[in-house]
Amino acid sequence: MTEVNVVIDGQQIKCKKGDILLRVAITNGIYIPNLCFLEEREEPYAGCRLCFVEIEGDELPKCACTIHVEDGIKVNTRGEKALRLQKTAFELIMSTHPVDCKNCGKNGICELQRIAKHLKISLKTNKYQKFLSDLPVDDSSPVFAFDPNKCVQCGRCVYLSERDGLNCISFAYRGLKRRVSAFMDAPLGTTRCSEKKELVHICPVGAFVFKDRKNK
Template identity: 40%
Template sequence: MMIIISVDDKEIQAEEGTSLLKVCLDNGIYIPNLCYMEGMETPPSSCRLCFVDIDGEKNPVPSCSVKVREGMKVFTNTPRVRGLQWSAFELIMSNHRIDCGSCLSRKACPLIKISRHLKIRLKPFRVGHINSGNEDIVEDHPCLIYDITKCVRCGKCLHICEKIHGRLYLTFAGRGVDMGISFFGDSDDETIPCARCLACVKICPVSALLSYERYEHSPEGSSS
C-alpha cells in the first residue's frame, strides 16, 4: 500500500513497510550510511550514521531499521542528529588511514561524501588517530588482501559473502580496536570460491579488501 510521509517538510510517497533509509535515498534525500545494504532483513545498524529525528519519538533513531508508516514526520538534520553523526563519523575516522592519494576508492568513497554532507573534516579532530597495533596488511589469503588500517568495519563483505555462498568465507575476529576481518582456516585455493567471486572486493566501500590484481595496480601496491 502506498502511503505518504514527510521528510524535512517534503512529502514523499512510499510503499508501507519499506525501510525509511531506503525511501529517503530513493527520493534523493541523502542520509549518511555505511553498513546498510538493500535487501537486508535486519540491518546491523552498526555504523550509527543514519540517525533521524521522528516526530513523536523521544530520541533519534537509526533510519535503516525503521519501517515507514502513514503520516510519519521525519527530520534528517536536527542539531542532535548531527551531533550523533559527528561523533560516530569521528570515531570511524579515528581508525581509518587517510591516504586518498593512493586509494582506489577515490571518488566513490562514501567517507568523503559523508564528510561533505556533514560539513566535517575527514581528519578526526577531537579523538585523534588510534592505531590498533595490528599488522597493517594481511596477506594470508590466496586471492585477497586486507588492509585493517582502512577498514571501517561496515560488514558489507560478510553480508554479501553469506548471501552468495550461504556460508562465511571471512569473518570479523577480535574485539574493540583489534577487530578486523579474518580468513581463518580457508586458505586452500582448491576449496574456496574466492578467486571466481570477489564480491567482497567489489562491495568494499573503502578499498580495504582488494584482490591481488587490483592491489598490484594501485599506487600503494606498485610502489612497494
C-alpha cells in the first residue's frame, strides 16, 4: 500500500493512494453531505450530487465520492462554489420530499436532517417549487414499511438487493415518475426482500422504516 498525504479543510491526513476522497474525509471526522455513498461499494453511484468539494488547482468543484486521492491534493469542503452546489442539490431533493419528521421512523437518525443542519438550511426550504407524489405506502412486509414518497433515489437499497442476489428492487419509470419499486410493482412483502432488515439500515431516510417504529 502506498501512503500519501492530503490536506482536507486544513487538516493533514495520511491515507492510502487511490482511496476515495469522501471515504478519507469521513474516516477522519470531516463530514461532507452525502446520500448515495456506500463505503463498501467499488464504483460510486454518484447520483445525489451532494458531495461537491473544491480541489486546489481545479476550476470547478467535483464530487468527493468520485475522486481517488493523490499525494499532495488540497481539498476545501466548505468553499463558496462547493457549498453553493451542495445547497442546490439539497434544495432540489427537498423539493420532492414530504417533511413530516415527528411522524417519521427515521426522526433523529435521518441523513436529510443531518445535511440540513450541516448546511444550515431548513428542511422545509421552498427555494424550488414542490412536487410531491402521493403514492401508497407498502405495508406488506412483516418487518418494514416502505414509503416511496420519502425516497430520495439514492440507490442504496437497489445496490443491497443486487449485492445479496435478491434482485427484488430496482428503479422503474423515468423523469419525475422515476422511483424504486419491485418488479411489476409487486408488494415488497411478496418478494425475496420481504424480511430484509438491512433495507431499513441502508436507507438514509424514512423511506424504509421498521414497522414497530413507524409511528414514533
